[in-house]
Amino acid sequence: MNDTNELHIEGLTKSYGAGEPVLRELGLTVPAGALTAVLGPSGCGKTTLLRIVAGFLRADAGTVRLGDRLLSGPGVHLPPERRRIGIVPQEGALFPHLTVARNVAFGLTGTDRAERRRRTEEMLELVGLAGYGDRMPHELSGGQQQRVALARALAPKPQLVLLDEPFNALDSALRTGVRSDVRAALCATGATAVLVTHDQQEALSTADLVAVVRDGQVAQCASPQDLYRRPADPWIxxxxxxxxxxxxxxxxxxxxxxxxxxxxxxxxxxxxxxxxxxxxxxxxxxxxxxxxxxxxxxxxxxxxxxxxxxxxxxxxxxxxxxxxxxxxxxxxxxxxxxxxxxxxxxxxxxxxxxxx
Missing domain, CATH: 2.40.50.140 (Nucleic acid-binding proteins)
Known part of the structure; x- marks a missing residue:
């Protein structure tokens, strides 16, 4: 696996105004090619962490590295478009006026038309939606929209994929199947991925590693089995x-x-x-x-x-x-x-x- 896709976060601190820090010198390493779930209750700092890694927020202190590239640190804040990070937001957030194919191809700038078409078809096949390119987002189910959002995130071959509670809007009957499809697609591309969730079952059943965040710090990071069988403390x-x-x-x-x-x-x-x-x-x-x-x-x-x-x-x-x-x-x-x-x-x- 390519170590240039390892995410390394050290000493990350963030406050909003004069309030208490949301993140308190948080540290986390996501191995290359691994799917790591960031799990925690509401208000623990999960979303703030994701937004800093994505480049949407500036940290007060600490560093974010992706492989050998410094994305965020003292005097450094790489803008989102230069980070080579794909994002799968809640509820898909597809462009409603674009076809499925044009949604997937949206980030494929700088490539010729034939390559964009080939890559788009490859990604739609990967997520189980081959032949859906001419449809509009409103013609898809919620689960299909999430798979299109994943295809769009993976199309530019990012170093890292961030998934922000992507299954929240799905009913329980769909959630398990879509989670399995998303994991299979990530594994097929070898992508490094971070899944932010408050759903314990989702984290344990989907991720290779689970990082439990409490009060702005990683309280424990372990495999799902180790986390369940050997938690660090009674709260976890x-x-x-x-x-x-x-x-x-x-x-x-x-x-x-x-x-x-x-x-x-x-x-x-x-x-x-x-x-x-x-x-x-x-x-x-x-x-x-x-x-x-x-x-x-x-x-x-x-x-x-x-x-x-x-x-x-x-x-x-x-x-x-x-x-x-x-x-x-x-x-x-x-x-x-x-x-x-x-x-x-x-x-x-x-x-x-x-x-x-």
């Missing part, structure tokens, strides 16, 4: 998925004693300790109340989703009800007593982060 654990957090004491054998019974730790602390153990709802099983190795609880709520259900259970000795993800037929009813058993290992949080 709860933000990227459903979490069961249990106060615990750890014995000299590395086993955590919790309200749900003993829990082995993926990375024991090396001696007696105390903290908070993280489990995921799919690590809990409903069992008979008299089964060995279980604790008892009472079912207080059931949320049924079809493919699975979230069963909420109150447990004596634990103030917060725990969520248990159940696949298949429901073995319990609301108000019923049940047993709970832990499967697998937990992660221990002791102030600075989660171990394991």
């Amino acid at each position: 654990a709860e933000f990227v998925g459903d979490a069961v957090l249990l106060p615990a004491t750890v014995d000299s054998y590395g086993t955590a004693r919790t309200a749900l019974g003993p829990v082995p730790l993926a990375t024991p602390p090396g001696g007696p300790s105390a903290g908070t153990v993280l489990l995921r709802p799919e690590q809990l099983r409903l069992t008979d109340t008299d089964s060995e190795g279980t604790v008892r609880g009472t079912v207080t709520d059931i949320c049924y989703y079809g493919h699975d259900a979230m069963v909420t259970v109150t447990v004596e000795g634990h103030d917060t009800p725990v969520g248990i993800r159940v696949a298949g037929p429901l073995p319990v009813s609301q108000g019923e007593e049940t047993g709970i058993r832990v499967v697998g290992e937990g992660s221990l949080h002791r102030g600075g982060g989660l171990r394991g």
